[in-house]
Amino acid sequence: MTAPQIATTLRADILAGRITPGEALQQEDLAARFGVSRIPVRDALQQLAAARLVEVVPGRGARVVRLTRDELAEVFELRRLLECNALRRATTRAKAADHEAVDHARQQSDLEAGRPGWQAGDWAFHAALYAAANHPRQIAMIAELRDTCQMHIAAYDRLSDDTPRWLADHQAISAAFCAGDADAAASRLAKHIMAARDRLLTLLAD
Amino acid sequence: MTAPQIATTLRADILAGRITPGEALQQEDLAARFGVSRIPVRDALQQLAAARLVEVVPGRGARVVRLTRDELAEVFELRRLLECNALRRATTRAKAADHEAVDHARQQSDLEAGRPGWQAGDWAFHAALYAAANHPRQIAMIAELRDTCQMHIAAYDRLSDDTPRWLADHQAISAAFCAGDADAAASRLAKHIMAARDRLLTLLAD
DNA sequence: TTTCGTATACATGTATACATAAATCAGGAC
DNA sequence: GTCCTGATTTATGTATACATGTATACGAAA
Secondary structure, eight states, rough: OHHHHHHHHHHHHHTTSSOOOOOEOOOOHHHHHHHHHHHHHHHHHHHHHHTTTTEEETTTEEOOOOOHHHHHHHHHHHHHHHHHHHHHHHHHHHHHHHHHHHHHHHHHHHHHHSTTHHHHHHHHHHHHHHTTTHHHHHHHHHHHHHHHHHHHHHHTTOOOHHHHHHHHHHHHHHHHHHHHHHHHHHHHHHHHHHHHHHHHHHHTTT | OOOHHHHHHHHHHHHHSSSOOTOOOHHHHHHHTTTTHHHHHHHHHHHHHHHHEEETTTTTEEEEOOOOHHHHHHHHHHHHHHHHEEEEEEEEHHHHHHHHHHHHHHHHHHTTTTTTHHHHHHHOOOOOOOOTTTHHHHHHHHHHHHHHHHHHHHHHHHOOHHHHHHHHHHHHHHHHHHHHHHHHHHHHHHHHHHHHHHHHHHTTTO
């Protein structure tokens, strides 16, 4: 097990909720788990810190990031800002090939909906939506924010099943995108994101 | 010299242009410079990678990030999006104390204008503008984008001196902010950022 | 001349061992 | 019973040494 592999594995564990927000990540434990020394573990933890999935306090070790309600609300606000902007930009620039790619990704995500690992298909659809914006750094920032959300969703919201509504949202966004209607697409997407926010925040009330 | 101190020192070197974009950062050289082993140097480099100031390629070492024109244009676009949004939000929420803080920061940055280290005062002014938005993560993202820009400005644009125009911009933004006019403030700020973009991109044409 | 393969040098990646700082807990004073 | 103090335990931080991988230079073949 090399450092990047360890980072990838831990990242998957965090996003799937197998390691929950707030949990301490001790170097020796992880070293024993992966059968390596602490050095590559330290590297992996730093890489995860770069992705804002864990926070390392010098001298006090690493913990999985755990956001408060306010912080999560801010993250969703930023997602709305960045994702709607990316979608507007992409919609006005999209060619026929982009429309096809989006439609294909949407159908693919439909098939995976509800099944374990559906998040990958969901992200593939959104990534296809934003691809035509040609703003790779913006997409990377969006992905980071989404990961932060999914981490908490996986921890607190294992049983949610709004898939019908999600599919309808995707349908509407996709249609507006292919029609070149940036305003409609952005408006639908904003509602989509705000719905996700409300679902998580109400569940967090417990 | 401890790892965080090394990271801080290198960060300052990069932002000041003493280490330029594209430059390779070899672990042994840095270890010798700071009188430590390579381990804390590795840590420091990973921390800088988290701040997007350097990029580490596994097996091939670390380099200072060097953005293309297109990538820099995207960064300025993102700054406009995030900074204008933060300013709008802050303007509508600001209390008298926030107005005072902004005005104080502006006067302070006026004094430092043109002198070495003026960037700190400039950022203090902008940070004061966005503080009332109460969105710490958004401010952190903005700071990261600004650092990316400053890194390149310091490398290619040592001699620029638009201070009169900058001061006028700050004056106008500050006035709109204190008047509670979010539209005017955001509009002025957008021009301010786009001017910075144009200056850097034209200089990069060489 | 160009291109591929190989050998050498060099930088990075990791393991082990030690140093240091933080957290924990026992003991005692108030 | 509570709080402070100090020793013990534990985990993190760093140095050294070795292993692994990559880049470069040289030479041979097409």
